[in-house]
Amino acid sequence: MALADLRRIAPPRAGRRGPRAGEGRWALLFLAPTLVGLALLSAGPIVAAFGISLTSWDLLTAPEFVGLDNFFALFRDPRFLIALRNTAFYTFISVPLGMFLSLGLAIALNQALRGIALIRTAYFLPVVTSATAVGLVWAWIYSPVDGILNQFIGVFGFPAQKWVSDPFWAMPAIIVMSVWQGLGTSVIVFLAGLQGIPQEYYDAASVDGAGRWSRFRRVTLPLLTPSIFFNGILALIGAFQVFDQVYVLARPGKPTQATITLIYFIYENGFKNFKMGYAAAASWILFLIVAALSVVYFRSQRRWVHYQ
Amino acid sequence: MFATTITGRPRGALAAAALAVMLAACGGPTASTGVTSAPASEPAPGVSGEPAASAGYSGPPATIEYAIWGDPAEITSQTAIAQTFMDANPSITVNVSVSDWDAYWDKLQTGIAGGAAPDVFAMDGPLFPDYQSRDVLLDLKPFIDRDGYDLTQLADQGVADFTTEGGQYGLPRDLNVIALYYNKAKFDEAGVAYPDDTWDWAKLVDAAKQLTKDTDGDGTMDQWGFYTETTDMENYWLSTVWQNGGDVLAADGKSTVLGTDEAAGGIQFIQDLIWKEKVMADPAVFAETGDAFEQGVAAMASNGSWLVPTFQAAGVDFGIAPLPSGPAGRFTSVNPTGAVVYKGSKSPDAAWEFVKYLASPAAQEQLMQLKASLPVSKEVLAGPYATSFEGAQVFADSLEYAKLKPSFKGYNEFTTLLQGELDENVFSAANKTAKQALTDIVPQLDALLAGQ
Numbered sequence: 001m002a003l004a005d006l007r008r009i010a011p012p013r014a015g016r017r018g019p020r021a022g023e024g025r026w027a028l029l030f031l032a033p034t035l036v037g038l039a040l041l042s043a044g045p046i047v048a049a050f051g052i053s054l055t056s057w058d059l060l061t062a063p064e065f066v067g068l069d070n071f072f073a074l075f076r077d078p079r080f081l082i083a084l085r086n087t088a089f090y091t092f093i094s095v096p097l098g099m100f101l102s103l104g105l106a107i108a109l110n111q112a113l114r115g116i117a118l119i120r121t122a123y124f125l126p127v128v129t130s131a132t133a134v135g136l137v138w139a140w141i142y143s144p145v146d147g148i149l150n151q152f153i154g155v156f157g158f159p160a161q162k163w164v165s166d167p168f169w170a171m172p173a174i175i176v177m178s179v180w181q182g183l184g185t186s187v188i189v190f191l192a193g194l195q196g197i198p199q200e201y202y203d204a205a206s207v208d209g210a211g212r213w214s215r216f217r218r219v220t221l222p223l224l225t226p227s228i229f230f231n232g233i234l235a236l237i238g239a240f241q242v243f244d245q246v247y248v249l250a251r252p253g254k255p256t257q258a259t260i261t262l263i264y265f266i267y268e269n270g271f272k273n274f275k276m277g278y279a280a281a282a283s284w285i286l287f288l289i290v291a292a293l294s295v296v297y298f299r300s301q302r303r304w305v306h307y308q
Numbered sequence: 309m310f311a312t313t314i315t316g317r318p319r320g321a322l323a324a325a326a327l328a329v330m331l332a333a334c335g336g337p338t339a340s341t342g343v344t345s346a347p348a349s350e351p352a353p354g355v356s357g358e359p360a361a362s363a364g365y366s367g368p369p370a371t372i373e374y375a376i377w378g379d380p381a382e383i384t385s386q387t388a389i390a391q392t393f394m395d396a397n398p399s400i401t402v403n404v405s406v407s408d409w410d411a412y413w414d415k416l417q418t419g420i421a422g423g424a425a426p427d428v429f430a431m432d433g434p435l436f437p438d439y440q441s442r443d444v445l446l447d448l449k450p451f452i453d454r455d456g457y458d459l460t461q462l463a464d465q466g467v468a469d470f471t472t473e474g475g476q477y478g479l480p481r482d483l484n485v486i487a488l489y490y491n492k493a494k495f496d497e498a499g500v501a502y503p504d505d506t507w508d509w510a511k512l513v514d515a516a517k518q519l520t521k522d523t524d525g526d527g528t529m530d531q532w533g534f535y536t537e538t539t540d541m542e543n544y545w546l547s548t549v550w551q552n553g554g555d556v557l558a559a560d561g562k563s564t565v566l567g568t569d570e571a572a573g574g575i576q577f578i579q580d581l582i583w584k585e586k587v588m589a590d591p592a593v594f595a596e597t598g599d600a601f602e603q604g605v606a607a608m609a610s611n612g613s614w615l616v617p618t619f620q621a622a623g624v625d626f627g628i629a630p631l632p633s634g635p636a637g638r639f640t641s642v643n644p645t646g647a648v649v650y651k652g653s654k655s656p657d658a659a660w661e662f663v664k665y666l667a668s669p670a671a672q673e674q675l676m677q678l679k680a681s682l683p684v685s686k687e688v689l690a691g692p693y694a695t696s697f698e699g700a701q702v703f704a705d706s707l708e709y710a711k712l713k714p715s716f717k718g719y720n721e722f723t724t725l726l727q728g729e730l731d732e733n734v735f736s737a738a739n740k741t742a743k744q745a746l747t748d749i750v751p752q753l754d755a756l757l758a759g760q
Contacts (some may be wrong), residue, residue, distance in 0.1 A: 059421040060442035144593045165736055166593035254539075256728055271414045273721040274438060 018305035046287065053281035058274035070281035080255050080282060083265035090175060090261060097178045098186060098235055099228065105183060106190030109280075120191070124184035131181070135248025137267045139164070142249075164249055167258035174259060178245045184239070186231040191225030194220070225305040233297055240290050243267070262286045364397060370655035371401040375426035377412035385678050393665045400658045413490055419587065419648070420444050427653040428662055431478055431646040433469045437717045439648070440470075440477045446649040447475040451660040461608075462667055465712050466644040466684045478648035479667045482681035484613050485706045486547055486640045487699070488512075488629045494519055494531065494607035503608070503629035504517075505638075509577060512608075512632040515589035519607035523638035533587035535606035538578060538735040539595065539727055542713055544610040544631075546641045549574035551634025556714045563757055566726070574634070575734065583738040592736045609657040613703050616679040628699025630706060642710035644684065682707075687718065718760040725752055 007241035053070055057063035074080045109120050126134060141148045150160040163173040201219050210218060243263040250259045260268075263281065270279030311594075376386055383406045405426065413549045419425040430438065439445055452459065458474070459467050463654040466480025484640055485624055490503050500515050516533025523530045536544040541556070549555065554571030557564055565571060581588045594600045601609035602622045610631060619626050629642045647666045649659040665671055672683035676693045683693050716722075727750040733739040740748070 058442060059417045060444050113384055139596055141730070143596055144590075162590070162592050162736075164596065167732060254724070254727075256732055258732075268724065271417060272724070273718075274417075274442075 015213040046119065049280045049283055049287075052277055055277040056275075057280075059270075059276045060274070070278050071285070073278070074281055074285065077258065079257075080265060081280045083262050085300065086171060086258070086260060087240060087262045088241065089171060090178075090242055091236065093172075094175045094179050094182075094242075094252050095232070095239050096234045097175070098182055101179065101230060102183050102186035102231070103224075103228070106187045106194060107216075109187065109189060110194045120187075123187055126181045127184035129181075131244035132248050134177065134181050135245070135255055138173075138249060142173055167256065170250070170256070170258040174242075174245050177249060178242065181245070182235070186235065189227050189231050190224065193224045197223045219221055222306045226307055229297075229301050229305045233294060236293060236297065237290055240286060240293075327752070331717070337594065342517075361430040365400060365658055365661040367399070367655075367657045369399040370658035371403065372428055372653070372655055372659050373403050373405065373426035373724065374662065375405050375407070375412070375416065375429040377409050377430060381678055382406070382680065385675060389671045389674050390662075391676045393662060393672065394667075395654050397658075397661065400655075400661065402662060414494075420652075421653060425652065427650055428647055429650065430481065431470070431648045433643045433646065433695055434713055434715045434719045436470060436478070436646065436648075436715055438719060440472060441717050442660050444651050445477045446478055446651045446653065446656055446659075448649065448660060448663070449474070449476045450525060451657075452476055455664075457664065458514045461686055462684045462708060463644075463686060463689065465642050465707065465749075466646075469644045469712055469715060470646045470648070478646035479534040479663050480644040481647045481666050482675060482685055483642055483707070484681050485612060485710055486612055486631060487702055487706060488631050489601055489609045489611060489615070489619065489626050489630060491604065491607050492625045492627055495500065498607075500660065502627055503632070505630050507629065507632040509548075509632055513587065514580070515566070516608060520587045528585075529589070531591050532600055532606040533637055534608050534610075534651065535588060535594065535600040536578070536610040537595075537599075537684060538591045539731060540642060541723070541727075542641055543612065545575050546575075546713065547610070547631055547639055548577050548634060548643075550639035550711055551631075551636055553636035554578070557716060557752060557757075558747050561716055561757075564722075564750055564753045566746050566753070569743070570636070571733050572741075572743040572746050575730065577634070579734050579738055579742055582735065590736060591731070613682055614680050616697065616699075620679070626699075628702045630702055630709075638709045640706050640710045641713050643713040646682070658676075679749055716757075718756055722753055722756055725756065727748060 035289060052063065054067060055063035055064060056066045056070075105123065109116065109123070114120075120141045134166050143163045144165070146151065146252070147163070149163060154160065161169055163169045190204050197220060201223070202215055205215050205219050241263050242261050246255050246261050246264055250256065255261070263286070266282045269275040269282065324654050353645055355681060374386075374390060376382065378386070383404070387404045390404050392404055394400060416425065416429060425444070431445075445720075451457070462480055463500075465484055466483055467476075469480065470476060470478035488503050488507075492502070495502055498518050498521075500518050503512075503515070508691070512534070519531065519533035520529055521531040522528065538545060541549075546556070549566075549571045552570050552574035554574050555565050556571070578588075582590060588606075589600065599609075599611075599615075599618070600606035601611065602615075602618055602624065604622070630638065633639075647663045649656060649663060653659050667684055669685045669687050672688040673692055676683045676688060676696060679697055679700075679704075683689050689707075694704045710760040726749060729745050730742075734742050734745045
């Protein structure tokens, strides 16, 4: 059956060594930098990290094989479980929130207005701004003394809050900053998706009597699902790796129990606590979580993603 | 497309990969310094007193990498010191490299893991055991014996911090102590006498109360009597624990004694300054907005000798007094930064020569001009340093009642656990008394120490 299928999809004149055969080679050539990069800089280290995760290693002396001890220890480590919980909280709030806001923003920016390019650029600026600079600005917004946010809520009579040092507000404060910073990336993807929808579909829908909402619901949204899918996977993977935002905003001093995330936990154990094997085990658990979620997500696309 | 987009994000690649990339990147062959040291340059402990040795470096030409953490002023200062050294020792080249605090330790560890560590590097006192116990530092004792180098010319605590049973794994490069800074203008304005060596906890609280003010009458304080940083034991709470008769570690170093009433009382004193006496702001506030004393909104601060240039640059007219004494007497904390030699260094002789130079009176006089730390050379401490700025004498004298900041294996993890509890439940909010918080966290700390 496989052979028959292949014959069916094979180019009509498969026997001829024509431009198509050459295309394949060219494609490989252009893919080579990425493939080699992935193999050397991702696949190799992922395997190496697994090897390290089976050891007790302080980076300075020879590693000692300990089997799966690190993995068992992790699930008994309250700090790891807190980091896991915080990361899950961050992901499941920030990803939907970011998707929703960036879709709305993309639709608003998908207009033929004067100076729209400038406005689009403005929304993309935070993406290319360093996390440290963004963190400093937000630290100022969140400032417990006379920060903009406290002044704003003060107008409505609410008492000032310690947005980043109060364990209750710390993670929401980080989520808001991260969503703001990440909006630009997904807005660009959504904008491209929106502009790829042929005007004829809207015209046809209008002729059929579809209103604004129907056009959005029946034309825009289905045709945008590939963009939603793409943004979703990037946001999901990115969210599980949240580090910078926590690192630059967390006060006092260092991330606390309210804000430690998996990557911070990995960093802390690998480089501060001399437990690289333990850190590698944690990074493998993170890898497995992200991989499992990605598989589920990819499987789900059959049901809701429509390619034109 | 997929990969490039992902790597475009901060901390892009998958976590496992990112971590391993760092390792892989540093796992290459040992960086060659272009110099191969002859076997003859190994230390020969049997030839002490040899005239050639004391006359300076006579080995083959060598290049040594010297890594430090620090700010631009320190880079300039350390580079100048290295230059003076090179002028005197033309066959040795010293390359100074600087990182910020966090990056410094990350680079150092990966460098050692990859066999490409700097020859000489700065070492923070508390972290010394984590490195020394893992056998990556060179014992300098054979060199000290060979050259007849006199360790007593250096501040005792500084030397002791890098001494092990039978070994000397580094020389101190500079010292930092904690003292009481006071803003003269604020004291004059309130008509309060400047702090002096008669001060105890009660006097501190009394003065701080008079100096805490709501000048515009809006119900929030505009000036605080006192300020310190609570996120590290060094800035104040370590000293108050000692001043109350407590300590951090038991004598054998195998467990913590922070659970005792004496230790808890020292930390309770600080919680009371914040939440009971209300002479110090919620630490979270200034952790976010910066040093209150530097900003001129605190009249006093317990803080480190490293802040003198910062306060001067901020234009604060300040004086320096000893930390007030507590029920168990007067104590402050001293924390040395050492210069250590990587065990795998290709040029141990040249490295030793440089380490020795860093502690020499000439280098120490250059270093002290920054006013960012105390010199370790006793000659410089007692002589030029003590008169180099107002208050330097107080710093120099404080070494008589200063104890070393605790230094033990597992220090980072210990303090992360401990500070997490204290910051959240004792300092930033009075959710628990110091005694309660310590009782809660001590079992975890003891388990950690037992596992080291």
